Amino acid sequence: MAKLSKTSLLKILFAAGFLFVSPSWGADKADENWWSLQAIQKPLVPQSANQKWIHNSIDAFVLAKLKENQLTPSSQADRRTLIRRLSYDLTGLPPSSAEVKAYVEDQTPDAYENVVNRLLASPHYGERWARHWLDVVHYGESHGFEYNQPRNNSWPYRNWVIRALNDDLPYDRFVQMQIAGDVIAPGSADGLIAVACLVTGPHNTTRPNNDTMRKTMRQDEIEDLVGMVGQTFLGLTVNCARCHDHKFDPVSQQDYYALAAALAGVNPGDRELKGLTRGDxxxxxxxxxxxxxxxxxxxxxxxxxxxxxxxxxxxxxxQKNTPPQPTAAWNFTNDLTDAQDKLPVTLKGTAKQTPEGLVLNGKGWAVTAPLPYAVAEKTLEVWVKLKDLKQRGGGAITLQNNSGGVFDSIVYGEREAKRWMAGSNGFVRTKSFGGTEETEAEQQAVHFAAVYRADGSITGYRNGKLYGKAYTTGFHRYPANDAHFAFGIRHGTALGSNRMLTGTITGARFYNRALNANEVAASAGLGTITIxxxxxxxxxxxxxxxxxxxxxxxxxxxxxxxxxxxxxxPQADKVYTVLARNPGVTQVLNRGNVRNPIGPVAPAGLPALKTINANFGLADNAPDAQRRAKLAEWITHPDNPLFARVMANRIWHYHFGAGLVNTPNDFGYSGTAPSHPALLDHLATYFAQKKWSIKALHRYIVTSATYKQNSQPLPAAMRVDADNRLLWRMSPRRMTAEEMRDTMLVASGKLNRQLGGIGYRDVRAYQFKGSNFYDIIAQDKPEQFRRTIYRFSPRGAQRNLLDTFDCPDSSALAPNRASTTTPLQSLALMNNRFVLSQSDLFAERLANQTGDDITSQLRLAHELTLSRALAPNQLTLAEAFVKKHGMAAYCRVLLNTNAFLYVR
Missing domain, CATH: 1.10.287 (Helix Hairpins)
Structure with a gap:
């Protein structure tokens, strides 16, 4: 037999299909008619005869797909399983024994929803979901490459992501801040910190003398940046078009360089934060x-x-008219309590409560808890003394949804100097009352009331008398538990320029109905009595x-x-973020060669998205600020179908272990087809309707019957759908490396729950011949027992236990973590120094809390690690083991069990 050449062998293998597995699409490549590029159409919710199983519309879509494949959903998981699943999914931490007991015994209809709301309100929610986001944008705390210098000032961005998620910052604003925060929120620390998203990737600090090499290195960084932005926010591998038109998606090389031009002014470096405001x-x-x-x-x-x-x-x-009874009332000269004992006030920023009232200097405000009731017709009242009649736009009392995006507010001087108005989101319910200019509020508190009726009419009153004329616009209803009051801020959940009021609010009232003129007059008269x-x-x-x-x-x-x-x-003096520079004119490079430019290109979006205009209307030499502001606006445009689909899929992915599109960063030809296309568009539509509230989407998903299914395998279903793409059960998942470490600290009682700040280090940094290296050191100090998200995370550094359990290195985007099973994992859980020390501390805790009784110690150990009671047959075996090997050894065994390692 003749010997085959390498070329001939490759041809044979290629022809046989061994070197290329084509996607399961009918076409050869995607074009502008590709499914993910089309406008989102709100799908009809399928009708089903099995209404008992359906908890919300998500279930109707899932049930329809199961029926198509002759499958049925699994039954609901037991309560202990559900609270453990919820707690890990939403906070990354196990439920406490008391929390498990309370939920198991709570037989009220809203017991589950109460757990969901409590977990979403926990500050640990932001820590959990920030970890997902940092994976997606490949956040790292060193430059990588040969020198791998540490980024000692990058951690404020991590903390900003945590806080933004905890505050439920609307996703469109969340993205805009990370692309152009320094442009759209000038003078704020938050804006400067948020835009650090653009410089989270590796940065090559080797600077060769050769000009071609330097330019090529710069183009490599731009490619990484375009790749991160394109994949994170659009789910498209735009970076694949650097040297040629995209082989599979409708992205030309011209499109790549137009998007690169929008980001060409981005350079990394440290910037000062001193003197900037913040909402930390x-x-x-x-x-x-x-x-x-x-x-x-x-x-x-x-x-x-x-x-x-x-x-x-x-x-x-x-002599007075009988005043009406308010739904809520605050006398700030006394305290911060609501007279009806339902809505106490929490101070924010520099706000103070004094005998004079709620004192505001423009850098503070106050908020209530969410309203437990819905609000339709309403009356807002406030008594306020202004520090300066020339101020513009501050809110005295505001009713807003929990994200701060939709609001009704009594506002001073925003559109018309020295005049009061009824402020609203986008001015949709705002017109001029035509009232007189304010002249007295600097010397004494004045009363202002705004009455909102269901016919859309809004009437203003000043000191109990009609202020100008009523007008009619629109009307907004606020659902229960999704709105709260704010004082001293027009809207929002953080400090913001002219939104803040300076002055003193002596009192405020809310009526969950529209008062008539006589009632307003009576209320105003009562409010003027002061001591x-x-x-x-x-x-x-x-x-x-x-x-x-x-x-x-x-x-x-x-x-x-x-x-x-x-x-x-700010907690930091500096932040590693964007140093904007003159972007110059971006050239299209033939085959990506920096020595072969073809011609200039202006910054623009992707023409393949026909639902929005890709033309930014900018010259090819436009400044950086204009470019990034336009890019942020284009990406977050309500008509951008990828913006909503990609994030809705990403959130689903982290709840179920797999997205409806199982390639979270690739919605193009090389990605997977959506398993439930209609459900994906339903989620995207719901997300937009909820004003981009990430917490609202979480709540919608985890309250579905689909999410509540048990994880038991069913042989018949496994034969049809072993990967569970049809969602006939909840797929069990192994804890992430971070969850595992944090849970060990919870079990030992040593978890340091400190929020924010600079973080901890478990490595020793040193230099050798100009390069930086990071060696692991012992973790035995309280500051090292914080949640793993606060770990200093240099690129390429060994992390032992974390590496073993698939914690990704930040040199590359990690939208979908690997989940391997290797012998090293069992060895690490038995022999790793951290596991050994935590097992010893765990055993000490058991003895301290229960005394010398082994049975009590074992029962507590199972509750703390597995969220369930120890079975009688297990108890006998466990007691024998402990008597022979000791409690620390048994604790280590528990940490090695699948019952501990897997969330079901």
Whole structure:
């Protein structure tokens, strides 16, 4: 037989299909009619006879697909399984024994929903879901490449992502801030920090003398950036078109360089944060605020009964109409409580509660808890003294949805100087009242009320009298648990330029109905009665005065600490972020060769998306700020079908272990087909309708019957759909490496739950011949026992336990983590130093909490690690094992079980 040449062999293999497996599409490549590029059409919800199983519309789509394949859904998981699944999915931490017990015993209809809401409100939710996002954008804390210098100032971006997710920042704003935060939020630390997303990738700091090599290195970085932006926000591998038209998707080389031009001004480096405002929710500040409230309540306990007696005496001397009964009422000269005891107020930023009222200096505001009831017709009332009549746009009292995107507010001076208005999102419910200019609010508190009726009419009243004329626009209803009140801010959940009010709010009221003119007048008259500080002091007894003096002294000390903390500004002096530079004119490079430019190209989007205009209307030499602002606007355009589809699929992917499109970063020809196309568009539509609230989409998904299924394999279903693409059960998943480490710390009782800050290090950094190396060190200090997301994470550094369990290196995008099974994993769980030390600490905790009784120790151990009771037959075996090998060894065995490692 003649010997085959390498070329002949390759031809034979290629022809046989061994070197290329084509996608399962009928066409050779995608064109502009590709499914993911088409406008999202709201699909009809399938009808089903099995209405008992369906919890929401998600289930109708899943059930229809199962029926097509002669499959049925699995039954609901038991309560212990559900709360463990929910807790890990939403916070990355196990439920406590008390939380499990409370849910198992709670037989109220909304028990499950209450758990969901509690977990979504937990600050640990942001830590869990930020980890997913940091994988997607390949966040790392060193440059990579040969020198691999550390990025000591990159961590503020990680903290910003955590906080943005906890605050449920609308996804469109979340993305806009990460593309052009420094442009759209100038002067804010948040804007400067958020845009660090664009420089999370590797950065080659080797600078050769050869000009061609330097230019090529720059083009390599631009390709990585275009790839990250294209895949993260659009689900398209645009970077594949650098040297030629995309082989499979309708993205030309010209399109690649147009998108590259939009990002050509991005350079990495450190920038100062000093003097910039921020909306950081620091744990230390939260603790000080709690202490502040303790002393405020003690002062209020002394003053309130005396003040109320004086008010009654003053009220008897005046003839008044009977005032209406408010749904909620706040007298800020007393305290922060609601008179109806339903909506207490929490201070934010620099806001203070004093005997004068709620004092606002333009850098603080206050919020209530979510309203437990729905709001339709309503009346908002506020008594406010302005610090400056020239201020423009601050909100006195605001009713807004929990993301701050939809709101109704009493606003001063925004559209018309020195005039009041009823503010609203996008001014959709705002017109001029035509009222007179404000002249008195600088000297004394004035009353303003806005009455909203179902016919769309809005009426303003100042000091109980009609303010200008009523007008009619639109009407908005706020559902229960999805709205709250804010004071001192027009809308939103963070500081923002002219949205903030400067002055003092003495009181506010809310009526869950529309008051008539007489009722407003009566309410205004009641609100004008005030008790001066001198009158109150004169009426207090000697003992009351001494109690107040001591509490006031403590309050002053706490407020000094708050002022000192706020004066520090951001937690970091610097942040590794975008250093904008003159982008110049981007050239299309023939075959990607920097020495062979073809011609200039202006910054633009992708023409393949026919639903939105790809033309940014910019010249090829436009400045960086204009380019990125236009790019952010184009990507987040409501008519961009990829924007909603990609993120809805990403969230589904992290809940179910696989997306409806199982290639989260590739919605093109080389990606997988959606298993449930109609469901994906339904989720994308729902996401947009909920004003891009990520938490709303979570809530929708986890309250479905699809999510609540048990994970037991069914032989008949396995034969048809072994990969569970049709969602006939909940697929079990192994914990991520970070979840595993964090849970071990929870079990040992050593988890440091500190939020934010600079993070911890478990490596020793050193240099050798100009390159940086990172060696693992022992983790035995409390600051190293924080959640793993706060770990300093240099590229290419060994991480032992984390590496073994597929924690990805940040040198590449990781939208879909690998899940391997290797002998090293079992060896690591038995012999790793961290596992051994945590097992010892776990055993100590069991002994400390239960004493010497082995049975009690074993039962507690199972509750802490597995969220379930120890079975009688297991108890006998476990006791024998402990007597022979010790409790620490048994703890290590528990940490090696599938029951511990897998979330079902």
């Amino acid at each position: 929710d620091v744990a230390a500040l939260k603790k000080l605020r709690e202490q502040e409230n303790v002393w405020l309540k003690e002062i209020a306990a002394v003053e309130k009964p005396v003040r109320e007696r004086l008010l009654k005496e003053a009220d008897k001397s005046e 001066t500080k001198a009158q109150l002091t004169e009426a207090l007894t000697a003992d009351q005065l001494e109690t107040r003096r001591q509490a006031t002294s403590q309050l002053v000390g706490v407020r000094k600490d708050i002022s000192a903390l706020l004066a520090k500004g």
